[in-house]
Amino acid sequence: MPHFSSLLQGLARSLSVGRDRKADGAGDGKAAAALRSSGTLGRGGSETFAAACSRRGEKGINQDCSIVLEGFGCQEDTVFCGIFDGHGPWGHYVAKAVRESLPPSLAGHWQEAITLASLIDGGEKRLGDLIVVANVGDSRAVLATKADDDDGAVVAEQLTVDFKPNLPQEGQRIRECNGRVHCLSDEPGVHRVWLPDRESPGLAMSRAFGDYCVKDYGVISAPEVTQRRISSRDQFIILATDGVWDVISNEEAVQIVAATADREKAAKRLVESAVRAWRRKRRGIAVDDCSAICLFFHSTPS
Structure with a gap:
């Protein structure tokens, strides 16, 4: 159903933070069950269960935020999950603004996609088993799935691309728009985006909401x-x-969550593992904000 992707692409390009804010439902006054920041959602017999956790790092205000919405778009079988990582002096405001603006803006388009899907599929709507992932920036979505060898082992499958400016296609686009990509002498391996004639802003990703000063120089907000x-x-x-993925691999994260018997503690255990890994692997470097959402697909382990 490619129309889902095209609608999401169009919405992201036109999204204006802070405009057209509505209820968390789909514009008809019905509010979806919502989880912001740390906690759990879905204990009341729901087929899905979500746990979220966020920990402030050592750089100041926690610029991470997240949201989980049950019944998104007034569809009982639809869950919206979003995780947002701000950057720069006002990053925490931007992250929260996107968190509040994106779901209601997306909900109306989502209903349009559902209606179109029902027409194309002859009235059959199978949304409960569909994952749609849209990513801007360097947060990441990883799927845990059982391996094909039937031994019960769970393996990781990365669903998103970390949009860093050193990726060939990203760097090429930025340079073609007269932006610059290079590392600072004290940060080897950390590629950043710079204006043509100034050592600013030093953005460590190639796609982002906001950052208008580099939008004419190849940084875009269109998601994959x-x-x-x-x-x-x-x-x-x-x-x-x-903050999690810088120190925890995909496989490590999946194993940490899979080994947590109490699902309510899954996200917290992953975040705490990341904080410990920062202090062990990157001594002398300030711990970054670490946030995670774990969304389970089955009411009981299968």
Whole structure:
């Protein structure tokens, strides 16, 4: 169903933070069950269960935020999960503004896509087993699925691209728009985006909401959108900010969550593991904000 992707692409390009804010439902006054920041959602017999956790790092205000909405777009079988990582002096305001603006803006378009899907599919709407992932920036979504060897092992599958300016296609676009990409002498390996004639802003990603000073120089806000059906092997999905992924691998994250017997503590355990990894692996470097959402697909482990 490619129309889902095209609608999401168009919405992201036209989204204006802070405009057209409505209820968390789909514009008809019905509010979806919402989880912001740390906590759990979905204990009342729901087929899905979500746990979220966020920890402030050592750089000041926590610029991460997240949201989980049950019944998104007035569809009982639809869950919206979003995780947002701000940057710069006002990053925490931008992250929260996107968190509040994106779901209601998307909800109306989502209903249009559902209606179109029902027409194309002859009236059959199978949304409950569909994952649609849209990513801007360097937060990441990782799927945990059972391996094909039937031994019960759970493996990781990365669903998103970390949009860093050193990726060939990203760097090429930025340079073609007269932007510059290079590392600072004291940060080897950390590629940043700079204006043509100034050592500013030093953005460490190639796609982002805001950052208008470099939007004419190749930094874009268009997401990469993918979709797939949830199979019986798929167990859960992890959404986390780069504070987690900088020190925890995809496989490590999946194993940490899979080994947590109490699902309510899954996101907290992953975030706490990331904080410990920062202090162990990157001594002398300030711990970044670490946030994660764990969305489980089955009411009980399969």
